[in-house]
Amino acid sequence: MPDIRTTGRQPSRRNVLFGGLGVGAFALLAAAGCSNEGRGGVGAVSAAQNSSVLPKYIPYTGVPMDIKGADGVPDTMLKYPASPKKATSGQPGDGEDVGVFVMTNTPAPPKLEKNAYWQELNERLGFGLSVALTPSGDYSDRFQTTVAGDQLPDIFAMFSGDIPGLPSLLEERAVDLTEYLAGDAVAKYPFLANIPTESWQSCVYNGKVFAVPVPRGPAQSMVMYARQDYFESEGIDPQVTSFEEFYDLCKELSGGNTWALGRVPLGFIRQMYEIPNGWSEAGGTLTSANLHERQQDALEAARRLVADGFVHPDGVTAAQPQRKTWLVNGTIRFLDDTFSAWPDFSNYPLGEGFQLAVVPPPLAEGGGTAGIHMGPQVQNITSISAKSADRVEALLDVINYLAAPFGTEEHMFKTYGVEGVHYELDGTDPVPTEKGRTEVQLGLKYVVEGPWVNFQAGDPSVAQAEHDAQAAVVPSAVKNPASGLFSDTASRKGGQIGEKLGAVETDILAGRQKVGAWQPAAEAWAKGGGDKIRAELEKALADRKKTEG
Amino acid sequence: MTAVEEAGTRHRLRSRDDEGAPSGEEPGAPRPPLPWYRRMFRDRAVLLLALPAMAVVIVFQYLALGGNVIAFQDYQPYLGVGRSLWVGLENFSILFSGDPEFLAALRNTLIITLLQTVLVFPAPIILALLLHSLVSNRVRQWVQSVLYLPHFLSWVIVVAVFQQVLGGAGMINNFLRAHGWQPIDVIGNSDAFYGLITSQVIWKDTGWATILFLAVLAGIDKSLYEASAVDGATRWRQTWHITLPGMRPIIIMLLILKLGDSLSVGFEQLILQQDAVGLGVSQVLDTYVYNQGVVGGYWGVAAAVGLVKGVLGLVLVLVANKVAHMFGEEGVYRA
Structure with a gap:
């Protein structure tokens, strides 16, 4: 797959550290969303009021899963169901055209006139769907300018952690969906009711439901991928048992024009040093992972990997699709990414026998396995523009249609297109054709989606391996105690102070600053707003505990 | 910018010619400058040619300057210039x-x-x-x-x-x-x-x-x-x-x-x-x-x-x- 942004602007540091992309120890800090007032002077709303409006979870049972997930592990399908059934009747919406503004992680699809998938989609919808796509790394910047220019279309997606003053923005620019979705009301939109409650927490602000989530959770957790086929052929076991062993393995794998790592696996290393996932909690008191006593150990370990030449020299600047290419072509042997990235590899020209495995983080000093960090509950959220308030039910109907669960006819078409044109059936599996890979990329999966299902068309072993890896690491994953809580300061200032700290982190890894620079920078982070964020989150946490009784 | 400058230069050159060598008058005799509306009328063709470029400059350079009011506000994109808080300096x-x-x-x-x-x-x-x-x-x-x-x-x-x-x-x-x-x-x-x-x-x-x-x-x-x-x-x-x-x-x-x-x-x-x-x-x-x-x-x-x-x-x-x-x-x- 061609890479659209080989040298383009990277996801801003804030995206990486704080955003819905959910990377590293900071991931949930601001991505989490929920209660409290915003900047617009709306009165404080308790967590209780927020949880009272959460939509009821009514799981869709029309498609039985091959492997039912347990302990937080997502469901897995080894085969796509034969002849999927339509789960809706008639056409969604009110027949009027709908505009969508959404992020993408793939090259732009062909224009409507040259895109058979898009044309067929419009045919099925019964109206014209116009989609404005922006690469996810640039999305939040583009979003802000779109808001400033008052250009938001009917439906727009957001990385909730990336938008300063999000609740006030939603009050101004988004439709309050509470009366349509809160509690039992959501039953009218069965595919939205199929989204688990935790994910909805990121959609409720000021006691109102303002958005619809693209749910993730475990699937968004970062893990370390290894080229299992390479390790097997070399007779090496990539399942390391301490940091030193990992270091030695990286050393063995690097040399000439190959490197062990595609980028600095800081999240993986932090997990080895048992640094908490964003925050740690003890008796209602939160402590930021930034101030954890082992941060400098983790940074020192990570810095050594860079200084000794085990990380691809362009690893800092390359986009993730570029790094995936390196993993596929053997330039690197390890790459950290989310579980949801696994099926994505099928879009690359994979060599014979290509096989991935997940390496669980060992404790840095050995003697056991550390927990991975549980990913954020949402990939992003999607709202309806206040300007389209008079069409809200029609638009919710469209969103509901696009949320069709895995295994339905609607999902099959939305994800894979038309048989014989965009995919060929391999048994019952829709395997994308070249045309399918390009034309289907309308970003609809980031408008809204049903719960994550592990699946790889044409290769049940991938879904099985993904399931097995998840079963091994997800139940023990370290959760962020502040997940689903909202801090006004984090929303307004978190990005700015996080960016400063992130710059120090980058400098340390590149050897431009001493590891000792971290502690003062982290303290400056706390003083510059981190402490206030902590206090706000603690209050929200106490509120939540009271509600839960 | 350039197009307008050019047009302006041409305009100046033209008027200088007119002032310097008017037909049918004593060469060298100073003549009172024409009032601005007469000059506008005389140069209407040139001015018309300059209009599109002027419009571009006015819209994208001068009107855009108004956006600088943000520097004196606690500007929030979703509130716009009209409703954002004024914070002075x-x-x-x-x-x-x-x-x-x-x-x-x-x-x-x-x-x-x-x-x-x-x-x-x-x-x-x-x-x-x-x-x-x-x-x-x-x-x-x-x-x-x-x-x-x-x-x-x-x-x-x-x-x-x-x-x-x-x-x-x-x-x-x-x-x-x-x-x-x-x-x-x-x-x-x-x-x-x-x-x-x-x-x-x-x-x-x-x-x-x-x-x-x-x-x-x-x-x-x-x-x-x-x-x-x-x-x-x-x-x-x-x-x-x-x-x-x-x-x-x-x-x-x-x-x-x-x-x-x-x-x-x-x-x-x-x-x-x-x-x-x-x-x-x-x-x-x-x-x-x-x-x-x-x-x-x-x-x-x-x-x-x-x-x-x-x-x-x-x-x-x-x-x-x-x-x-x-x-x-x-x-x-x-x-």
Whole structure:
């Protein structure tokens, strides 16, 4: 797959550290969303009021899963169901055209006139769907300018952690969906009711439901991928048992024009040093992972990997699709990414026998396995523009249609297109054709989606391996105690102070600053707003505990 | 801008002609200037031609200036200019409070400005002189075309090309490593960053910038060279006494204009390479404005810094123009 942004602007540091992309120890800090007032002077709303409006979870049972997930592990399908059934009747919406503004992680699809998938989609919808796509790394910047220019279309997606003053923005620019979705009301939109409650927490602000989530959770957790086929052929076991062993393995794998790592696996290393996932909690008191006593150990370990030449020299600047290419072509042997990235590899020209495995983080000093960090509950959220308030039910109907669960006819078409044109059936599996890979990329999966299902068309072993890896690491994953809580300061200032700290982190890894620079920078982070964020989150946490009784 | 300036110049030339040599009157007799509406009517065709360009300038330069009101507000995109809170000069406090990040951005901007003025500005002059000295027209045109080309590449491409050649896994380093030699660390090395971006600018834009100088060189009276050759002047002395003085007005004019945007040191080029070398060396005023405003949501502060930058640029142009007049040069304009 061609890479659209080989040298383009990277996801801003804030995206990486704080955003819905959910990377590293900071991931949930601001991505989490929920209660409290915003900047617009709306009165404080308790967590209780927020949880009272959460939509009821009514799981869709029309498609039985091959492997039912347990302990937080997502469901897995080894085969796509034969002849999927339509789960809706008639056409969604009110027949009027709908505009969508959404992020993408793939090259732009062909224009409507040259895109058979898009044309067929419009045919099925019964109206014209116009989609404005922006690469996810640039999305939040583009979003802000779109808001400033008052250009938001009917439906727009957001990385909730990336938008300063999000609740006030939603009050101004988004439709309050509470009366349509809160509690039992959501039953009218069965595919939205199929989204688990935790994910909805990121959609409720000021006691109102303002958005619809693209749910993730475990699937968004970062893990370390290894080229299992390479390790097997070399007779090496990539399942390391301490940091030193990992270091030695990286050393063995690097040399000439190959490197062990595609980028600095800081999240993986932090997990080895048992640094908490964003925050740690003890008796209602939160402590930021930034101030954890082992941060400098983790940074020192990570810095050594860079200084000794085990990380691809362009690893800092390359986009993730570029790094995936390196993993596929053997330039690197390890790459950290989310579980949801696994099926994505099928879009690359994979060599014979290509096989991935997940390496669980060992404790840095050995003697056991550390927990991975549980990913954020949402990939992003999607709202309806206040300007389209008079069409809200029609638009919710469209969103509901696009949320069709895995295994339905609607999902099959939305994800894979038309048989014989965009995919060929391999048994019952829709395997994308070249045309399918390009034309289907309308970003609809980031408008809204049903719960994550592990699946790889044409290769049940991938879904099985993904399931097995998840079963091994997800139940023990370290959760962020502040997940689903909202801090006004984090929303307004978190990005700015996080960016400063992130710059120090980058400098340390590149050897431009001493590891000792971290502690003062982290303290400056706390003083510059981190402490206030902590206090706000603690209050929200106490509120939540009271509600839960 | 240029189109309007041109139209304005034509307009002035035309009126001077009219005033200087009116038909059917005593030559030399002073005539009272026409009232403005008569002149407008007389020049209507020219003014009409200037309208589209004027409209562009008014909409995209002058009306856009109104946006600077953000610098005095706690601007929130979702509230718009109308409803955002008025905070007066609060956003400007960052300029005077000694915010280290702002000072670092200012320092980097000044370093890069200095480098660009000293190294980048003379490059096209030297190149133009070299090209001018080529005898064969065909060779010269071919060389010129090759040198122009990089100007038409976007910064994304230029940065990618440099990355592919000089990057840690680029052509040169892959070659070095394949032969067991030590790779050279250029891209991603903050110590080499200023050298890198200066070479990028020179590689990209020098050829294009020679156009103006070549036009000036072509306009220098050939007989001056012939006369000096008769007097026994060498090529070097000809360059020093004829060519360079002939180029001086245009060099000074361009230098003054350059000062005006000297604090804009290549936003796109820098933001594309910022992640590799860290903000310490690569944060400049433009990227600071972007990172504070669009990324960080502190639009007011960003606008304030941008406004100050613009005012400084204006002051620099005005002062430089005055200085040029003091040295007897035309400068950019005369009031």
